[in-house]
Amino acid sequence: MLQQFLDSLIADGTLGGMPRDVAYLIGMLGAGALVVFGFVLNISGVTTFVERRVWARIQSRIGPNRVGPQGILQWLADGIKLLMKEEAIPFAADSALFKLAPFVVTVGFITAFVAVPFSSALVIADLNLGILYITSMTSLVVVGIMIAGWASNNKWSLIGGIRAAAQIVSYEIPAALSIFTVILITGTLSMQGIIQQQGWGPWDWFIFHSPFTFVGFFITFVSLLAEGNRTPFDLPEAESELVAGFVTEYSGARYLFFFLVEWGNLYVISAILVTLFLGGWQVPMIPGLAESPFWLNLTQAVTFIVKSYAGVITMMWIRATLPRVRVDQLMSTCWKYLLPIAFVNFMGTALWVLIWPEGFRFAELALTLLGFSMVVYFFYRVVFHLRRSGAELTFSPLS
């Protein structure tokens, strides 16, 4: 789309005699800036606000509600405050690497957005190895974290960096293995390709494709949580143990970058999960919708963002519920539980695809029913807790 647009601009002479490649470069940089400033930064910022409000409600509080209507601009105020703060670089720190680290982290995070699909047409680049590209780019984040941990010249930071490395390298394996289960089914690495093979209904989603993908979904979820340094795996910055882990010595704008990545990563993790297991942007083909590309893409994008954001809120909700695991437990979870099960899943899916290349309808429907009954039982428990507490209820998200 961008290429066509630039070609048309060149053709009618708006850009003068600018060489084609330079025009492409400027166009891509412009589009990139638009995406970064228009979407990526905002989604990270809004996520911090939403996280604080979600936590607050879980903890019987209200959360930030002063800046802007209902506090919606709190993230902007925080960001501006951090940008204007003095940045202290410790005297004994390695100042070049200390400054480099936030940028490595941010690059690793923002480049991942290139392959995230929002609708059937709305994707920056539909790489044919999209999912592999995203996982490889996010691995840059850990390098940044390690640089930060080492360059701060602080022992807490160093331990945080080491923990981050050990954790992310370990959890990449079960994550990759369970991502491969989906790839076994689809036969493509492209994000769009994976979504196109699913349907709008839950029974057409890959999570309910077979018992193995059902388990694989949870393994992927847990491993990606660990890769995103989220509770219960937030050991690298465990504030009660390591003060603030690898960000201990950071302040001001550089500190901001780390948290930009941390919260933006939530969205990337969710987007991966939604793409792989939860049907992506698939919407029911209502007659009339298919004819209008604009409305089709809009509904698809809304569907995708709503699904991903549900995932983001789930991660916040998990963070508000669970305690942190210990380092040895972290490792045993990965190597003793997730990895063997992921292997079994991988083999199982391979067999499943061999036996039923087109999917097994009965299993899909049964698993959908299982998932649905789990949700129903969950709400039964919620109501049970509500009744037992006898608490005053309010259904307004605003108070």
Added chain:
Amino acid sequence: MSIAGFEVEVDRGRGLETEEMTLNMGPQHPSTHGVLRFVVKADGEIMRRAIPDVGYLHRSIEKISEKVGYHGFMPYTDRVDYVAAMFCNQGWGMVTEKLADIEVPKRGEYCRVIAAELNRISSHLLSVGTMILDIGAITPFFHAFREREKINDLLEELCGARLTYNYMRIGGVAWDLPPGYEEKVLAFLSQFDRMLEEYDDLVTSNKLFRARCSGVAAISPADAAAYNLVGPNLRACGVRYDVRRDEPYSVYPELEFDVPVGTGSAGAVGDSFDRYLVRILEIKESIKILRQCFQQIPDGPVVAKVPRKLKPPAGDVQIRVESARGDMSWYAVSDGSEFPYRCKVRTGSFAAMGMIEELSKGLMLADLVTVIASLDIVAPEVDR
């Protein structure tokens, strides 16, 4: 030490030698519960030992007593352990009463027990709340503090302050229960019962939480005795000893309650989980005691007649109170004048603090905060 649920002995005699790292944890650290400092000798994630460094919060409270007199010292005792100030009030009251031979009216004793047990609940809530916060879960902390705020409201109504109560006087308590207090407390307790069940569902039964605490820093009864561990920490080791039951004071003989001990339900007896669980069970016992108190409380005065200028006969006296952090022992010497000659407090946190260096050997770095929190150390109580 334990790795992944297995009790193993790590042979460090051969193989790769790693460098020992000295970490300075505190005095300003998020989970040292006040101003505390630990010098941690660590080998990667595993601690060789953690040496506590105390004294940052020393405020000479014992010395102050020599200058302000018997009545005037009461508000200072609030500051000995600000999380459970009622017990310090009660301790000072009791030691002076014994020194000057003052009889506390029955209703006064009941008021004291009601206030103290409410305070015990709030103190234990703080303890378990901060423990789970240190382990990494944030929400249970807020839930515990929400309930604690309700107790603070009740205590505020009783004595006008939320933290430094100064509720008790020598010879009784300063104020009788306000009108309608019984209904309010009982209403709170019935709501709090349900909240405790919810807390159990959210925290106590949580496998991740149990895994973090099970087998961490398990203390044997012999070790506990050797290090003079007291209170819930001692009971978690399986020793059924409670000053309220074994050396009864106040009206505790008239009240029925159990003394919960650690059973090792998550791992070893006397581990961090047992210490946590004993506190939760003690909260339940305190609720029982409170309900009985309101049934049994007689009418009558709440404070005995005590001269404004109290001059106890010369002599020395020692009493013990079961504080939220265990056996709190008060010792006072009178020389017959209006000021105490000497006063000394021995607190539960101090004993627990002494044990950390021994306990920390071979634990993971993350376990240190669990141990500190599970021993329920309150820094000002250590230093006074």
Added chain:
Amino acid sequence: MVGGFNAYFSNIFEVASTVFEGMAVTFSHFVRKPTTIQYPDRMAIRVQDTLPYRYRGILEVDLEICTGCLACERACPIDCIVIDAKKDKSTKKMMLNRFDIDIAKCMYCGLCSEPCPTGSIHHTPEFEGADFSLESMMRRFVKQPVAAYKPKKVEDDPEVAPILERGMRYLDEFADPAGKTGTDS
């Protein structure tokens, strides 16, 4: 390996089920009413009005009913109350020249208001004491020397009577250690 397969799968099941239960508890909080009090500006009534009667806020002195007996000064364990009361030679009256309370020092223990015979020195529900200088934390109640109050059998001065009534009521409910039960103290 101890436990074997059973332990392995029961571990997984335990984690899953307890996490499930915990998530249900936290989810139920989404629809519970928050308990936050939005002090100070978003409240139906001021915080000060919600505080219980016995609340020990910043001290205040009603000079009209102060007898100048110095009981509060003696009771104060940190000497934050300074009273200068002298008998005027010419009028034979007890004159209050100075009655200062250093709020910066005060620890709100309430020991001073207990011995007061008239309830002159009492706690208010005010607690917002933040200020820019230590000097302004010094509450000077005597602007110019006034005569101390002399207790009478029946108060007939219409100006002093309501103040005294308030003071006695305060004594009755707050400062009198016997409370409402009435004792011999």
Added chain:
Amino acid sequence: MTEFSMFPVVFYLMAAITVGSAFGVAFTNNIFYSAIALMFTLLGAAGLYVMLAADFVAVVQVFVYVGGILVLTLFAINLTSRIGDVSVSNRSLGRFPSFLVLGLIGYSMVRAIRTAAWNVVEVGDPVPTIEAIGDAFLTQYILPFELASLVLLAALVGAVVLSRKELKEVRG
């Protein structure tokens, strides 16, 4: 008139990053700096792969070398280096042997460049290479592929043996 193309510019940029940071790896005194320079070398090489339309190799380069091996290198440095003493240098072998090695490598490279037949291939739009790679691995190159797997497995077992601590089970 041939249109100005960004292609050579990007190529020389990538090459400069790769070679420059490779010099950094070799010459810097600080081992941590070496590792960071290595990251840029690897990323530059990945960029060159992209320019050769070998996107799969490029992504795997980043995934495996940056995400895996470099992180492990940094991990090892973090664990072993004394944090107060950052200038842990990589020891050189001495001038003479290094020039010898340099000369040998330089000679063979120059020779290779001179003897190679430089077929100029028309660079079209990048085509997906994964399937071709997969096919090649499982048909023509299956033996080397399996052998490589075996070597990796041996390395894995070796690492476990090396790093394993002597654990004595006391109670399970």
